[in-house]
Amino acid sequence: MRTRDFLSNAIRAITIVVAxxxxxxxxxxxxxxxxxxxxxxxxxxxxxxxxLQTPELEPAQPASVLVPEFAAPFGFSGPSGVLPREDQQGxxxxxxxxxxxxxxxxxxxxxxxxxxxxxxxxxxxxxWDPYNLNxxxxxxxxxxxxxxxxxxxxxxxxxxxxxxxxGTTPFESTLNPFSExxxxxxxQFFSTNFFRLSVDLFNGSAGYKQPVWxxxxxxxxxxxxxxxxxxxxxxxxxxxxxxRFRTDWALDDWFLEAKLADLGPEYDFVSVRGGSQFFVSDFxxxxxxxxxxxxxxxxxxxxxxxxxxxxxxxxxxxETNSELNLFDDRHQNTVIANYYHQDFLVPGYTxxxxxxxxxxxxxxxxxxxxxxxxPDPAGVFQPHRVEAYYLGxxxxxxxxxxxxxxxxxxxxxxxxxxxxxxxDQNIEAQMSAxxxxxxxxxxxxxxxxFWASGDPDPNDGDAEGFDAIFDNPNFAGGxxxxxxxxxxxxxxxxxxxxxxxxxxxxxxxxxxxxxxxNPGLSLINAGMDMDVTPKLKLxxxxxxxxxxxxxxxxxxxxxxxxxxxxxxxxxxxxxxxxYLNDNVQxxxxxxSFIPARGFKDLYTPFNGKVETLFxxxxxxxxxx
Numbered sequence: 151m152r153t154r155d156f157l158s159n160a161i162r163a164i165t166i167v168v169a170x171x172x173x174x175x176x177x178x179x180x181x182x183x184x185x186x187x188x189x190x191x192x193x194x195x196x197x198x199x200x201x202l203q204t205p206e207l208e209p210a211q212p213a214s215v216l217v218p219e220f221a222a223p224f225g226f227s228g229p230s231g232v233l234p235r236e237d238q239q240g241x242x243x244x245x246x247x248x249x250x251x252x253x254x255x256x257x258x259x260x261x262x263x264x265x266x267x268x269x270x271x272x273x274x275x276x277x278w279d280p281y282n283l284n285x286x287x288x289x290x291x292x293x294x295x296x297x298x299x300x301x302x303x304x305x306x307x308x309x310x311x312x313x314x315x316x317g318t319t320p321f322e323s324t325l326n327p328f329s330e331x332x333x334x335x336x337x338q339f340f341s342t343n344f345f346r347l348s349v350d351l352f353n354g355s356a357g358y359k360q361p362v363w364x365x366x367x368x369x370x371x372x373x374x375x376x377x378x379x380x381x382x383x384x385x386x387x388x389x390x391x392x393x394r395f396r397t398d399w400a401l402d403d404w405f406l407e408a409k410l411a412d413l414g415p416e417y418d419f420v421s422v423r424g425g426s427q428f429f430v431s432d433f434x435x436x437x438x439x440x441x442x443x444x445x446x447x448x449x450x451x452x453x454x455x456x457x458x459x460x461x462x463x464x465x466x467x468x469e470t471n472s473e474l475n476l477f478d479d480r481h482q483n484t485v486i487a488n489y490y491h492q493d494f495l496v497p498g499y500t501x502x503x504x505x506x507x508x509x510x511x512x513x514x515x516x517x518x519x520x521x522x523x524x525p526d527p528a529g530v531f532q533p534h535r536v537e538a539y540y541l542g543x544x545x546x547x548x549x550x551x552x553x554x555x556x557x558x559x560x561x562x563x564x565x566x567x568x569x570x571x572x573x574d575q576n577i578e579a580q581m582s583a584x585x586x587x588x589x590x591x592x593x594x595x596x597x598x599x600f601w602a603s604g605d606p607d608p609n610d611g612d613a614e615g616f617d618a619i620f621d622n623p624n625f626a627g628g629x630x631x632x633x634x635x636x637x638x639x640x641x642x643x644x645x646x647x648x649x650x651x652x653x654x655x656x657x658x659x660x661x662x663x664x665x666x667x668n669p670g671l672s673l674i675n676a677g678m679d680m681d682v683t684p685k686l687k688l689x690x691x692x693x694x695x696x697x698x699x700x701x702x703x704x705x706x707x708x709x710x711x712x713x714x715x716x717x718x719x720x721x722x723x724x725x726x727x728x729y730l731n732d733n734v735q736x737x738x739x740x741x742s743f744i745p746a747r748g749f750k751d752l753y754t755p756f757n758g759k760v761e762t763l764f765x766x767x768x769x770x771x772x773x774x
Contacts, residue, residue, distance in 0.1 A: 216241040220253030223290075225275035225283025227251050231293040250290050280733065280774050292351070296362075300350040303774040310340045310767040314636050315753045316380045323388045325381050331755045335379035336763060342374040342472065346402060354409075359417040360449075364407040372472035373397045385519050394519070400474035403427050403441050413451060420449035426475060429461060430622075431486050433546040436557055436583060436651075437506055438486060439622035442466060442475060457490040468660045470518040481511040484619060499547030499554065506540035508619045510663045512566070523661040527642040528706060529569040536663050538563035538577055540619075553587040553594075561666075565613055570655065570667045570706050575613035577666045579603045583625060585675075594679040598626045602652055604670025604699030615668035615702060617654040625651065626675035627691035630723035632741035632765050633673075640752065641707070653697060655706060670698030671716075686726050693719035697748055713747035720744070735771040740764075 217238055232248040246252065259270050275282045283289040288300040313336040318324055324334075348368040354361030376384055376394045384394035405425025412419055423446045431438040444463040450456060465480035485507040494501030512533035515524040525531045544557040563577040580603045587596040605615040629635055629649070637648040646652065647659035654668045677691035695716035697703065703712050721741035728734055743763040745753070750760045 224272040227290045228285035297353045302348040304346040305772040306344040307770045312765040313763040319382045339377040346370045360419040367404045368402040370402040371399045396471045398472040416453040435622045437618045440620040461486045483509045502544040504542040508538045510536040523657045526569045526657040530572040534567035555585040557583045571608040579616035581616045592681045596677045598675035600673040602670045606699045613666035617664040630721040630739040632743040633719045672696040689723035712751045715746035715748045717746040718744040737769040
């Protein structure tokens, strides 16, 4: 019965949306000529059943019934989805079934005919207007009293100029004659642009309780462009030149959700969600942050003081250039369970206990640009299985005036044949992170420390370098940091991955396997977040980086005595919201990386030296 009602409501909701967009009569485009809230009109009274049964009696002349005509509600409400259950019987009581679409009188507060620059309590709406009440963004129910629709359109445009160490092909064909260096011109231009349309239909009142059911789908289109100054970068075939343009589309997230039970009178619940969905497993995204195919059981306890999640991910492959999900199976399964407890130790601090299990099965995979990504093209690259278990403790909140964010992870497991070590490995590694910040008026002052263990001996059968499953950390500068934002390549693998802190010697974060034979990382950060105006925010950071242990780098590059000091990462970011909301966001970042001795040991050319590297990006996000 519940399934039949669900399908019936869904079909009815789609029909109403189509009808609402096609009919202009449901758009409140101008105030009524009579500005009173209602105009009474006289109706003939309905004869009762007793009148019909006694025709021989002369009925008394009834009083006239006054029926008000209400004005339309503000904004774009669409047609009512509530069927009337009773008619008006008299002038004293007027039945109103749809409590959401109560009429409001037209009101020109200042007598200026509603100019867009003035603030009005009630504004006339259009279907395309997201700033006022609108049925398409969930302000009015679409069907009945509690079935809502939210339509969200997002355009995300990213333009990026960057300098990263770029490999050449000195023994094949080079763009410039007499190029004998392993690393050539570092300049690159990259552009990626996403267009998303999210349709979210749910039953409930999500402002204070979990929806009874929900269905969501988000189709996305992407086009991206890369321009480099060396061959064999956009493709292994040097004949493909130095530019690459790709288009792609996907169903980014799609799922069905249902509430299984209420766990108490304070709206605690347990729900299940199945389909492709976004999930971050901790506060900062250190181990897992991705949108992928999963089944999720989640809910709350103790008046929403505690929250819990249990997920099973059956990952799909990702498109190489757009990083959107494909429909091909990745042959990787991940299980995640976590539990949040608010007011842990002190009020205002939330503790987190989490567990991750990653089973990345053996296989061979070439990406869309025809590069080998599984197994890693390093050492003995044979298909191998990686099984890893992560146990984590994290927290975020404040102790008095001091803001604290911390995390610790311990990982163990087995790699059946690590490419760099050339043998099976027992995994045992750790990661720690700590951020302390203090708010002073319009500025926040931060200091941070991050440590991921490195492998001191790749040949001893123990893989002790920490690596994540699919990380995307918001830490120590995040997207503005040069070290985190740029993918620095080193002979077929990445010294570090895009949007990642780990120095993991992994072929690809999106398509490669975790590698626990790596040099690890130590990082110290100092930064400031400054709300210069309500519209403008500045983010400044300075990072100092070291390898935790360089032995794996020495084995991989056949090079002795690589120094542990990596360099200094300086960045400045700007976030500008011209309309004081997230409908229009302009985000820009400028970063520089000053290499130290360890970085120079890896990338110093035969002639010359390693220069300071720069990166700049501009991101425009438009949201309806």
